[in-house]
Amino acid sequence: MKKSILLSMAASTILTAGAYKIPEQSLNGMALGAAYIAHTTDADTAYYNPANMSFLDPEVRYFETGITLAHLPSNTYAGMQVLPGPVMVPSAVASGESEVENIPIPYMHYVAPAMGRWRYGVSLVAPAGLTKRWKSPVQKLFAEEFTLKNVEFNPVLSYRVSDTLSIGGGLRAVYSEGKVYGDGTLIGVPIKREMEGDTVEFGYNLAVAWHPTDDVAVGVTYRSKIDLNEEGKANLYLSGIGRQFDASVSVPIPAALNIGISKTWNDKLTLEFVYERTFWSAYKTLDFEYGSPIQPALYDAFDKSKPKLWEDTNTYRLGLTYQYSDKLTLMTGYSYDESPVPEKHINYELPDSDAHIFSAGFKYKQTENLSWGAAILYDKKTSRKVNSAVTGGTGIIGEFSDGGAVLITAGLSYKF
Numbered sequence: 001m002k003k004s005i006l007l008s009m010a011a012s013t014i015l016t017a018g019a020y021k022i023p024e025q026s027l028n029g030m031a032l033g034a035a036y037i038a039h040t041t042d043a044d045t046a047y048y049n050p051a052n053m054s055f056l057d058p059e060v061r062y063f064e065t066g067i068t069l070a071h072l073p074s075n076t077y078a079g080m081q082v083l084p085g086p087v088m089v090p091s092a093v094a095s096g097e098s099e100v101e102n103i104p105i106p107y108m109h110y111v112a113p114a115m116g117r118w119r120y121g122v123s124l125v126a127p128a129g130l131t132k133r134w135k136s137p138v139q140k141l142f143a144e145e146f147t148l149k150n151v152e153f154n155p156v157l158s159y160r161v162s163d164t165l166s167i168g169g170g171l172r173a174v175y176s177e178g179k180v181y182g183d184g185t186l187i188g189v190p191i192k193r194e195m196e197g198d199t200v201e202f203g204y205n206l207a208v209a210w211h212p213t214d215d216v217a218v219g220v221t222y223r224s225k226i227d228l229n230e231e232g233k234a235n236l237y238l239s240g241i242g243r244q245f246d247a248s249v250s251v252p253i254p255a256a257l258n259i260g261i262s263k264t265w266n267d268k269l270t271l272e273f274v275y276e277r278t279f280w281s282a283y284k285t286l287d288f289e290y291g292s293p294i295q296p297a298l299y300d301a302f303d304k305s306k307p308k309l310w311e312d313t314n315t316y317r318l319g320l321t322y323q324y325s326d327k328l329t330l331m332t333g334y335s336y337d338e339s340p341v342p343e344k345h346i347n348y349e350l351p352d353s354d355a356h357i358f359s360a361g362f363k364y365k366q367t368e369n370l371s372w373g374a375a376i377l378y379d380k381k382t383s384r385k386v387n388s389a390v391t392g393g394t395g396i397i398g399e400f401s402d403g404g405a406v407l408i409t410a411g412l413s414y415k416f
Helices: 008-014 027-031 050-055 137-143 296-302
Strands: 062-072 075-083 087-089 101-111 118-125 129-133 145-160 165-183 191-213 216-223 226-238 241-253 256-265 269-278 313-323 328-337 355-365 370-381 384-387 395-402 405-415
Touching: 027 062, 027 328, 027 355, 027 370, 027 405, 050 118, 050 145, 050 165, 050 191, 050 216, 101 129, 137 165, 145 191, 165 226, 191 241, 191 296, 226 296, 328 370, 355 405
Parallel strands: none
Antiparallel strands: 062 101, 062 405, 075 087, 075 395, 101 118, 118 145, 129 145, 145 165, 165 191, 191 216, 191 226, 216 256, 226 241, 256 269, 269 313, 313 328, 328 355, 355 370, 370 405, 384 395
């Protein structure tokens, strides 16, 4: 694939903010809304808390695979846009809706039998990714299309310290590729961009699992920050004339800390609470570097350092698992997810806001070894009024509404 550098829209999305991060990477994870750190029981333990692999049946191999369909409804914007000059674009022209998107997201998890106190596992997941397209004239200037695909390969190990305590960790290998198009000709701005990019970067994850009693479990996980150091080519157009430049930029995938505690009653009902802290404050600026000077008329759009100043966020998750019978398990969850994006830095590529997240699902034990199930999650974004206009520059004055996401997962697990 042609390797090029991503512009600010893709870089923002690479950070997987708000509705665009996908912590739900299994049937159980989806059904519980990722309230699944302390009490993990299947092959997806390798991803959600690898330290808990030590507490699975030591002689059994665990495998799970499945697919999630992510349905992204239109984001609606109603309001004005200030362009450099300043030029005020009225609501009748500046308002618009993004396109509806449907994205398939596969996953896989595996846990091997124990080797003494050691155990290994592996996950293949898509922790973030989306496609966002706007056809309305103003939004097309900033985000005509961007597509992001992330795949993470995550091999892990656990070590059983005692009958109640285990530690774990592993390597995160992330491959990402993206596409960004922007075109201002429909509103009389003669600039255009056509960019694609990919990169491979590495990080790590750490985990602790503590089972002080048979009915209480505590889990802590940490995923490291990963700096995506992109290098490639940028094709920039002014009045229909294009030039290609060497270009580079660095953006972080922020670190995340999860703390979970669960309580089980009568081996039937399990309640888990998870607190998640995401360290978005690592994203301070977005600064592109070029191998040679670009046209002065393109400096503000493509070369000027852009402050981001995102904020650390909290997510609160609650999950409930009920063993209805020997064959049927029922699950449900609720989460409240804060947005990291300050009002003055919101743009059409990431019209983010706080979210209420509702989920439910089931798992059916077909045979002693084979289980299957399905889950659904609804991410309800709150409407957000924005006034980010700055003197002499660009800005949004209006309101974003709708958006969010509906995710449906079908999964199959096998023990052997």
